[in-house]
Amino acid sequence: xxxxxxxxxxxxxxxxxxxxxxxxxxxxxxxxxxxxxxxxxxxxxxxxxxxxxxxxxxxxxxxxxxxxxxxxxxxxxxxxxxxxxxxxxxxxxxxxxxxxxxxxxxxxxxxxxxxxxxxxxxxxxxxxxxxxxxxxxxxxxxxxxxxxxxxxxxxxxxxxxxxxxxxxxxxxxxxxxxxxxxxxxxxxxxxxxxxxxxxxxxxxxxxxxxxxxxxxxxxxxxxxxxxxxxxxxxxxxxxxxxxxxxxxxxxxxxxxxxxxxxxxxxxxxxxxxxxxxxxxxxxxxxxxxxxxxxxxxxxxxxxxxxxxxxxxxxxxxxxxxxxxxxxxxxxxxxxxxxxxxxxxxxxxxxxxxxxxxxxxxxxxxxxxxxxxxxxxxxxxxxxxxxxxxxxxxxxxxxxxxxxxxxxxxxxxxxxxxxxxxxxxxxxxxxxxxxxxxxxxxxxxxxxxxxxxxxxxxxxxxxxxxxxxxxxxxxxxxxxxxxxxxxxxxxxxxx
Amino acid sequence: xxxxxxxxxxxxxxxxxxxxxxxxxxxxxxxxxxxxxxxxxxxxxxxxxxxxxxxxxxxxxxxxxxxxxxxxxxxxxxxxxxxxxxxxxxxxxxx
Numbered sequence: 001x002x003x004x005x006x007x008x009x010x011x012x013x014x015x016x017x018x019x020x021x022x023x024x025x026x027x028x029x030x031x032x033x034x035x036x037x038x039x040x041x042x043x044x045x046x047x048x049x050x051x052x053x054x055x056x057x058x059x060x061x062x063x064x065x066x067x068x069x070x071x072x073x074x075x076x077x078x079x080x081x082x083x084x085x086x087x088x089x090x091x092x093x094x095x096x097x098x099x100x101x102x103x104x105x106x107x108x109x110x111x112x113x114x115x116x117x118x119x120x121x122x123x124x125x126x127x128x129x130x131x132x133x134x135x136x137x138x139x140x141x142x143x144x145x146x147x148x149x150x151x152x153x154x155x156x157x158x159x160x161x162x163x164x165x166x167x168x169x170x171x172x173x174x175x176x177x178x179x180x181x182x183x184x185x186x187x188x189x190x191x192x193x194x195x196x197x198x199x200x201x202x203x204x205x206x207x208x209x210x211x212x213x214x215x216x217x218x219x220x221x222x223x224x225x226x227x228x229x230x231x232x233x234x235x236x237x238x239x240x241x242x243x244x245x246x247x248x249x250x251x252x253x254x255x256x257x258x259x260x261x262x263x264x265x266x267x268x269x270x271x272x273x274x275x276x277x278x279x280x281x282x283x284x285x286x287x288x289x290x291x292x293x294x295x296x297x298x299x300x301x302x303x304x305x306x307x308x309x310x311x312x313x314x315x316x317x318x319x320x321x322x323x324x325x326x327x328x329x330x331x332x333x334x335x336x337x338x339x340x341x342x343x344x345x346x347x348x349x350x351x352x353x354x355x356x357x358x359x360x361x362x363x364x365x366x367x368x369x370x371x372x373x374x375x376x377x378x379x380x381x382x383x384x385x386x387x388x389x390x391x392x393x394x395x396x397x398x399x400x401x402x403x404x405x406x407x408x409x410x411x412x413x414x415x416x417x418x419x420x421x422x423x424x425x426x427x428x429x430x431x432x433x434x435x436x437x438x439x440x441x442x443x444x445x446x447x448x449x450x451x452x453x454x455x456x457x458x459x460x461x462x463x464x465x466x467x468x469x470x471x472x473x474x475x476x477x478x479x480x481x482x483x484x485x486x487x488x489x490x491x492x493x494x
Numbered sequence: 495x496x497x498x499x500x501x502x503x504x505x506x507x508x509x510x511x512x513x514x515x516x517x518x519x520x521x522x523x524x525x526x527x528x529x530x531x532x533x534x535x536x537x538x539x540x541x542x543x544x545x546x547x548x549x550x551x552x553x554x555x556x557x558x559x560x561x562x563x564x565x566x567x568x569x570x571x572x573x574x575x576x577x578x579x580x581x582x583x584x585x586x587x588x589x
Contacts (some may be wrong), residue, residue: 334573384545440549
C-alpha cells in the first residue's frame with residue numbers, strides 16, 4: 001500500500017471505505033508529517049490531540065456502519081483565516097493575539113459535519129494580504145520546492161501559502177484556502193498543486209476573517225483535481241448567516257469528472273500576456289491549448305479587452321473594503337491591546353500601530369484615502385465601474401466559449417525577500433487571477449509543467465458563474481494530459 | 495496623485511493608526527507610487543457605467559425581527575483584553 005501521506009485524498013477515501021486503513025492510522029501518519037515538516041512553517045497552530053480524537057470518532061462511526069461520506073476520517077489543514085471554535089485563530093496577524101473564537105466558521109462546520117479531521121491551522125499572509133506569505137506575523141511559510149542546484153528558500157505564494165506548502169509537502173491530504181485576488185490559485189501554481197476558487201457565493205464567508213467582503217471566497221487546495229472536487233463538495237452550500245451565500249443545490253462535483261470534453265469551446269484570451277513574462281509560460285500555455293485540442297475540445301481565440309485594468313481596480317476596491325473591515329481591531333473586544341498615553345484614541349492608535357504589519361497598514365491607509373471625502377468618486381466609484389466592465393468582458397466572452405484557459409501566474413516561485421521591497425511588483429503576481437475574482441467566477445489552477453530550473457508552473461481554467469463542474473471536468477482532462485509527477489525537494493517523512 | 499506627509503498623517507488619523515515621522519515619509523512615497531499606478535484607470539471611459547454593487551445576483555430576503563442567537567455575554571467577553579461586570583473596559587473617555 002502507498003504510504004498514507006502520499007495517497008491522494010480520493011485514494012485515502014477508498015482505503016478508508018475498504019477498511020485497508022483506519023482514520024487513526026491515516027491521521028497519525030499525517031500528525032507525524034506535520035511535525036516533520038515544521039521547517040516549512042506551514043502551520044501556525046498544530047492540533048494533534050483534536051486530530052486524533054476526531055479520527056477515533058470517525059473510526060467508531062465507520063465501525064457502526066455510519067460513515068458520513070467521502071471526507072469522513074480525512075485529515076486536512078485549515079487556513080488560519082477560518083474561525084475554529086476554541087482553537088487559536090490568528091489571520092497571521094499580531095493584532096489577533098490569543099483570539100479563540102467562540103464559534104465555528106460555516107465552511108469548517110460543514111467539513112466537521114462531513115467527518116473531516118483537523119490537523120491544524122495553516123500559515124498565511126497577514127489578513128490574507130500578500131502573494132508570498134512573507135507578511136505573516138508568524139514568519140514566512142516556505143515552499144518545499146527548490147530550484148535545480150540551488151538550495152535557497154523560495155516563497156510558496158500567498159496568501160494561502162501555508163495550505164499550499166502543507167499539501168505539496170504531503171503534510172495534509174488537502175487544505176482549505178481563501179481567494180480574494182488569487183490567494184488560492186497563485187500559491188497552488190507556485191507549489192505544484194491544484195487549487196480552486198469557487199464562484200462568489202458558493203461557499204459561505206461566515207466565520208472567515210474578512211479581508212475584502214465583495215471578493216473573499218473559500219475553496220479547496222489538494223494534489224489532484226478529483227481531490228479538489230471531493231473537498232469542494234464538503235465545503236460548499238447555502239448559509240443563511242452569509243447574506244451573499246447563494247441558495248442553489250451543491251452538485252456531485254466528482255461526478256462531473258467524466259473525462260469527456262469533446263466539443264467544449266475553450267476561450268484563449270489574447271490579453272493574458274505581460275511584459276517580461278517568461279517564454280516558457282507562453283509555451284506551456286500553448287501546450288495546454290494543444291492538450292485541449294487533442295481531447296476533442298475546440299480552442300477559440302477570445303478578447304477580454306479591459307484585462308489590464310483589473311489589477312489597478314482591484315488595488316482600490318480590496319483596500320477600501322479592508323480598511324472598513326479592519327476597523328474592528330481596536331483593542332477592545334479581542335486580541336492585542338497596547339495602552340496609549342491617555343485617551344481611548346491613543347489606545348486605538350497604539351494598538352493598531354503595533355498590531356498591524358507594514359503591508360496591512362499600507363492597504364488600510366490606501367483604503368481610507370480612496371474612501372475619504374473628495375476622492376470617493378475619483379477612485380472608489382471609478383474602480384467599481386471598471387469592475388462592471390471587467391465582468392461585461394467575461395459575459396461577452398462566454399457567448400463564444402464555455403471555459404477560458406490562461407496561465408495562473410506570470411512567474412514560477414521566487415526567492416524569499418526578492419520582491420518584499422516593491423509592493424507593485426508583488427501585486428503583479430495576481431495579474432492573471434484578479435480578473436476572475438472581480439467577476440466572481442470560478443477558476444482552478446493545476447500544475448502543468450516545470451520551469452527551466454525545475455519549478456512547477458500552473459495553468460488556469462476560468463468558468464461561468466456556478467459552473468465549477470465544467471472547470472473541474474476540463475481541469476481533470478488537462479491534468480491527465482500534463483501527467484505532472486514531479487515532486488518537491490522536501491517531502492515530509494522521507 | 496502625490497500624497498504628501500501631511501496627507502499621510504491625516505489619513506493615519508482617520509484610520510486610527512499611529513504613524514511616526516519617519517514612517518510618514520516612507521508611506522508618502524509608497525502611497526504616491528501605488529496611487530500613481532492605479533491612475534491608469536483614467537484611460538478607460540466609464541461614463542454611463544453602473545458601479546458594481548454585487549457580483550452575483552442575490553435576492554435579498556427579510557428575516558423576522560426576532561433574536562436568533564442571544565444570551566451569550568460570557569462568550570462575547572471571553573476574548574476581551576479587559577472586562578468587568580459584564581462590560582468591556584476602555585480608558586476613561588469622560589472626565
